[in-house]
Amino acid sequence: MLEIKPLETLEAINELKKQYIEQSTAPLDGMWHFGFVPMSSHFGFYEGDALVGFCCINGDGYMLQFYLSQAAHTQARELFTLIAEQNSAVVGAIKGAFVSTAEPHYLSLCLDNSSSFKVNALMYQQVAPLVSEGSTGLELTLASQDQLSEFVEFAVSNIGAPAQWLSEYFSNLITREELWGYWKDVRLLASGECRLFDEHQTQYADLGMIVAELVRGQGIATRVLDRLVNLANERGLIPICSTESSNLGAQKAILRAGLEPLNRIIQVEFNHL
Structure with a gap:
């Protein structure tokens, strides 16, 4: 039993x-x-x-x-x-x-x-190596712990995630050297994540990105992703990522960065008899 x-x-x-x-x-x-x-x-x-x-x-x-x-x-x-x-x-x-x-x-x-x-x-994965003539990726800077509050405030204002959760999440990424930022005129405009797996799926790198609302639609997302894809490939890893089904802007950027939507995450409601 x-x-x-x-x-x-x-x-x-x-x-x-x-x-x-x-x-x-x-x-x-x-x-x-x-x-x-x-x-x-x-x-x-x-x-x-x-x-x-x-x-x-x-x-x-x-x-x-x-x-x-x-x-x-x-x-x-x-x-x-x-x-x-x-x-x-x-x-x-x-x-x-x-x-x-x-x-x-x-x-x-x-x-x-x-x-x-x-x-x-939608769940994306790189199927073929990114081929481009010259680098189109933005120059990203590895985040440090003294920038933690800046990243947390940036994410809270642009995606609305809880500050306490973000603080723990970003702090861990910074310790693991997996969080990057793009600044212009001392203002953080985008964050990028290239997360590695400690066990299971160790041949992959999981990418994440946030772009400030005021600069969306300017191609920054694609260029951040290009750089993150290159970071993964330089380590011999296959990049993967996902985005909400309603986020059409992110979907376009991910496709331009060379990743394909091979799978989906489904939300299922159960029958309650």
């Missing part, structure tokens, strides 16, 4: 996470799976003393990951439906899920239980 228990630490599912990522058909979005997932609640699936799977639920009641090992005797579809129909007192209320098209097993289970779904974001 399978039992669902809250997980206190993520170390317990390291091997299961590895198996989960290895069965994906393309690199998973770095911000979703290595940023949002660790901050969410994890539940382990146990058969006796054996940990055979897990799921991850964010603070808004959406599932972000689901995995059941082939060693499990339980049927994945039955377990998933039990959770999706809110029949697990341990997991509690579930509204739906976020899942990428690069996760076919998880996606299939989500669709089996969906009442509706929509594309949340």
Whole structure:
């Protein structure tokens, strides 16, 4: 009989996470799976003393990951439906899920239980090396810790993310030398991220970018991305990134930088019987 228990630490599912990522058909979005997932609640699936799977639920009641090992005797579809129909007192209320098209097993289970779904974001990947005559990328400067507050204020004013979360997030990127800035006349106009993976997907670099609202539409986004793509390629890495399905400006810039939208992140709403 399978039992669902809250997980206190993520170390317990390291091997299961590895198996989960290895069965994906393309690199998973770095911000979703290595940023949002660790901050969410994890539940382990146990058969006796054996940990055979897990799921991850964010603070808004959406599932972000689901995995059941082939060693499990339980049927994945039955377990998933039990959770999706809110029949697990341990997991509690579930509204739906976020899942990428690069996760076919998880996606299939989500669709089996969906009442509706929509594309949340497009996932991009470099397919061929960027070829250009001369560098078109902007000269980016590696961020330092004494510039942290400037980056936080810049991001708060231009994308509206929470300041406390940004402070921790940017501080970590600066420590890892993964955050860059573009200044003009001592004013920060764009930030760029070239995030590396410590485990899993280590052949990829996950790119991120913010451009100040007052200079959008001037080609700065494409030039920032060009430089970030080159930074990744110089390290022998394949750049990936994602953007919201409604952000047409970012989509154009990413295409011009040579990345292609091979996959999608889907927001699924569950049937509640």
